[in-house]
Amino acid sequence: MSIRPLIAGNWKMNLATxxxxxxxxxxxxxxxxxxxxxxxxxxxxxxxGKVAETAGKGSLMVGGQDCHANVSGAHTGDVAAEMxxxxxxxxxxxxxxxxxxxxxxxxxxxxxxxxAALRAGLTAIVCVGETESERDEGxxxxxxxxxxxxSLPDGATSENxxxxxxxxxxxxxxxxxxxxxxxxxxxxxxxxLTDLMSDGAKVxxxxxxxxxxxxxxxxxxxxxVNGALVGGASLKAEDxxxxxxxx
Ligand code: PGA
Numbered sequence: 001m002s003i004r005p006l007i008a009g010n011w012k013m014n015l016a017t018x019x020x021x022x023x024x025x026x027x028x029x030x031x032x033x034x035x036x037x038x039x040x041x042x043x044x045x046x047x048x049g050k051v052a053e054t055a056g057k058g059s060l061m062v063g064g065q066d067c068h069a070n071v072s073g074a075h076t077g078d079v080a081a082e083m084x085x086x087x088x089x090x091x092x093x094x095x096x097x098x099x100x101x102x103x104x105x106x107x108x109x110x111x112x113x114x115x116a117a118l119r120a121g122l123t124a125i126v127c128v129g130e131t132e133s134e135r136d137e138g139x140x141x142x143x144x145x146x147x148x149x150x151s152l153p154d155g156a157t158s159e160n161x162x163x164x165x166x167x168x169x170x171x172x173x174x175x176x177x178x179x180x181x182x183x184x185x186x187x188x189x190x191x192x193l194t195d196l197m198s199d200g201a202k203v204x205x206x207x208x209x210x211x212x213x214x215x216x217x218x219x220x221x222x223x224x225v226n227g228a229l230v231g232g233a234s235l236k237a238e239d240x241x242x243x244x245x246x247x
Contacts (some may be wrong), residue, residue: 002169003221005037005247006162006204006227008125009234010065010093012044013044020047024054026237030244031060037227037247041147042093043206045079060182063091066099069112071119081113081120091123093229095151097168100127107150114153116175118160125162125229126151128189132169140167141188148192158202163189170209172231178221182207213242220247 016024022044031039040061043051054064059074068078084092091163094117095110110126117124128147130140144165153161170176177185186205193200208221208229217226220243227247233239 003106003204003226006040006206007037007240007244007247008040008091008093008162008164008206008227008229009042009240010208010229010231011041011043011047011234012065012098012231014235015043015047017047017050019050021054022233023237024051024060027240028055028058028060030237030241032058035059035244037244039244040091042091045073045084048084048087054127055088056213060080061090063089063093063122065201066094066227067092067094067113067120067122068114069109069116071116081116081122085120085122089122091125091162092209093119093127093164094123095127097127097129097166097171101168109149110151111153114161115155118153118155123160123162124153124156125164125206126153127164127166127229129166129209130172131240132136132167135167135169140185144185144189145192148189149196152196156197156203158199158204162204162206163193163228164206164208165189166208166229172210174210176210176215176219179218182219183222186219186222187188190224211243213239213246216243 042063065085067081094113114124130143204226
């Protein structure tokens with residue numbers, strides 16, 4: 001089955017207005033020509049309004065990096081999924097390993113956030129991935145399977161939910177799993193999604209962790225890899241476009 005790839009950029013806590021606007025402008029221009037993939041940028045919350053304005057009504061999509069589970073209320077520093085939608089977002093990343101680690105987010109928290117995304121009409125990009133010691137122990141499928149089962153929102157469909165497999169040890173390190181390891185894990189996740197969801201065969205499963213223009217074709221060519229979640233290399237237009245063009 002052919003699934004349209006999604007190339008998503010996670011800017012993390014990087015860029016200020018001028019650089020964000022110039023990067024967005026270049027990506028939006030690139031996406032003005034019809035492409036055989038979707039492209040999404042996820043800036044820090046404070047830049048979303050400006051980035052969405054720069055992206056305009058074209059096909060470059062904008063997303064958040066996190067959201068709160070509630071619609072509104074006394075949650076200092078948090079942002080609701082509805083607020084992201086209001087600012088022009090079409091998607092939000094939830095459960096990134098940096099959130100799971102830095103903010104102690106459990107699968108239940110991630111699931112609640114993903115359900116908030118669906119409630120607001122956003123696509124939930126649910127991140128999962130094992131640590132290096134978990135892979136060394138050979139329990140990576142147990143860990144990732146548990147995260148998928150525990151974080152998948154109720155009401156998930158292939159239209160509103162994306163899974164991003166990001167081995168924690170590959171994020172920002174320049175290290176990537178072998179193509180065979182990626183194939184085995186994506187195959188495992190695909191099987192799990194088809195068990196859990198009626199249209200699980202169509203859900204996009206992204207790979208993330210040190211994706212660069214030089215390794216993108218290899219990683220994106222693996223069966224059941226339906227796009228990439230890119231950190232560092234999404235901050236440079238030519239690198240991010242190079243990755244997208246390899247899909
Ligand atoms: P990286 O980050 O591409 O810089 O490894 C990926 C991510 O954390 O989403």
